[in-house]
Amino acid sequence: MAKSPFTLGKIVRLQEGRGTSLGCEGRCGIVMTARSRCVEVFFPEIFRGFWLPTDGLQRISPLDPSVPRPIRRIVALLRMSGAKGWELDRLEGDRVELRLRVERCDISRLDELRAYLSDDLHDLVIEPGGRAWMTLAIIFDNPR
Structure with missing residues (x-):
């Protein structure tokens, strides 16, 4: 197939x-x-x-001008993190929580995510998810 x-x-x-x-x-x-x-x-x-x-x-394509900026940002975070699954929750205003399911995460990857989001980043938490997975919970502003 x-x-x-x-x-x-x-x-x-x-x-x-x-x-x-x-x-x-x-x-x-x-x-x-x-x-x-x-x-x-x-x-x-x-x-x-x-x-x-x-x-x-x-x-x-993510480069297509018709793709809204919030979508491009979410897709970029998915790619940077190597996520195998994800969820998005809306908080107040333009603030969202993106939960990424990843197999592994090192300091350089976290630094890359922090640098990409810059001043829009509010919180970044690593939650253990078992023997093979962990969740990166990222709270950031994602303006329309």
């Missing part, structure tokens, strides 16, 4: 003519979980996630 182009952290959008009543038409979303024929996509603008069929999605 061919590998799906829709993997964790990829930016996607519904293809034209694939209207739904979900409220995500024309919006960019980030893949959270991928299966063979469908993916779970989170749409930060409406703060909701949906399972969508892969045949109705198109991949979008």
Whole structure:
């Protein structure tokens, strides 16, 4: 079976003519979980996630000017951390908590995340998750 182009952290959008009543038409979303024929996509603008069929999605480059800055930042953090899973919670205002599930994390990676977020970073916590995983909980401002 061919590998799906829709993997964790990829930016996607519904293809034209694939209207739904979900409220995500024309919006960019980030893949959270991928299966063979469908993916779970989170749409930060409406703060909701949906399972969508892969045949109705198109991949979008993070460099595409239509991709909102908050989405580019989340995707960059996913890539920098090497996350295997993630969740996003909205706090007050533009502040969010991004929880990244990672296999390992060293000081240089933490420094890279801190430097990337700069003054927008409010808190960074490493939570043990068992023998093979840990969670990086990052609280930062993610303005629209």
